[in-house]
Amino acid sequence: MSSGAWAATVVNLGTAQNFAVLSKAGITTTAGTTITDNIGVSQIAATAMTGFGLILDLSGQFSTSSLVTGQVFAANYSIPTPTMLGVAIGDMGIAYTDAAGRSGPDFLNLSGGILNGQTLAAGLYRWASALSVTNSITFDGGGGSNSVWVLQVDNRLILANGANILLSGGAQAQNIFWQTAEGATLGTNSHFEGMLLTATDIAVQTGASVKGNLFAQTAVTLDANNITGVIPEPSANLLLGLGGFVMIVSNRRRI
DSSP: OOHHHHHTSOOOOGGGGGEEEEESSEEEOOTTOEEESEEEEOSSOGGGEESSOOEEOTTSSOEEETTEEEEEEETTSSTTHHHHHHHHHHHHHHHHHHHHHOOSOSEESGGGGEESSOEEOSEEEEESSOEEEOSOEEEEOTTOTTOOEEEEESSOEEEOTTOBEEEETTOOGGGEEEEETTOEEEOTTOEEEEEEEESSOEEEOTTOEEEEEEEESSEEEOSSOEEEOOOOSSOHHHHTSSGGGHHHHTTOOOO
16 A cells, blocks of 8 residues: 555544543543543543542443533543553554654645645645644545545644634544644634544643544643544444443444
8 A cells, every 4th residue: 555545544543432532641621611422531540530520420430420421431440441441542542653653745844834724635744843723724525525634743733712623525523633742722712623642732722612532642621612522434343342332332422
């Protein structure tokens, strides 16, 4: 397979895709946040998730929260949760390495790392710098729902206050993969779409919304945000790949 053909394929998230937010170092939020899908932290305890008002299920395997439509998992919960989370965190790391390692970009250092109003065709993009989205940009699938984007950012991704990620031509959030070496900041009242894989933190600022999934090697901070997780296809086999996910299946909401 040529590098171009490889670059155009989806990044396999494995069992990590079962989480709208997955973090190694904690998830914090203020009131007003709503999350549609599961969230989890590992290898750390539930005390690393603050602001959610967690209620531990009688099984001891997960918690619930009025802010989360789904379930909340931590590494100190009862078996099989620690193992399930360990697999998901491992899959998150593999996905990050996959996205970061793709070569032969179709677009290199587009617009000098400052995007403002561009329309992006499917393909592999790389920036040897930070990437700033100062205004709305559009991912255009060209009429095909299977179009894939992989965006490699060697520094931090910054979505400006009020900026929007827009989709057209059949583009889908679950086929847009952002890989950043220095974390990401999603600005106040911005809107983000896609799968965000970061080597460090993700800061989602006041009123920002996300359609997609957030995967952080360190912490995720939320502030009155609306986050709707999505599931890449095909995915049904992954949901049944570990006994610990049986309890998740009945609670998934497919977008």
